[in-house]
Amino acid sequence: MASREPNCLFCKIVAGEVPAEIVREGERTIAFRDINPQAPTHVLIVPREHVATAAEAAHADVGLLDEIAREAEEVAKVDGVAETGYRLIFNTGTGAGQTVFHVHGHVLGGRGLEWPPG
Structure with missing residues (x-):
């Protein structure tokens, strides 16, 4: 993994150090079930590389948020x-x-x- 934060829970899941129920794995992303689901389907999609927020991702890596959205569609299909x-x-x-x-x-x-949500 190119960029990783040693104390980040999701970086640890990506690295396989913390167990998670993996739904899909892509070259740049990994999708796993939320441990506190708020709906029958509640899956988190994270990039393999550490980026703190969606705002940072929008500026740091062209196409990363697009890829997360594409993976969301695949998760929804699964x-x-x-x-x-x-x-x-x-x-x-x-x-x-x-x-x-x-x-x-x-x-x-x-x-x-x-709608509107919480």
């Missing part, structure tokens, strides 16, 4: 929610609820998702 609908969420910063500062997209589906 979990059977692509046709009924799913939500892809990036929490950016503590005020938005980001608790692990390694950019990650939440794929949520399999139940009604109200």
Whole structure:
């Protein structure tokens, strides 16, 4: 892995040091089930390289957020929610609820998702 933070939980999952239920692995991303799911489908998609937030990813690596969005569609297909609908969420910063500062997209589906969210 090109860039890694030694105390980052998601970097440790990417490195195989912390177990996770892997859904998909790509060249640049890895998708795994959230340990505290908020919907029947709740999968996190993270880049293999450490980037702290979606805002940083937008400036640091052209195409990274696009790749996460493509992986979200594949995860939705694997979990059977692509046709009924799913939500892809990036929490950016503590005020938005980001608790692990390694950019990650939440794929949520399999139940009604109200608007506006929490």
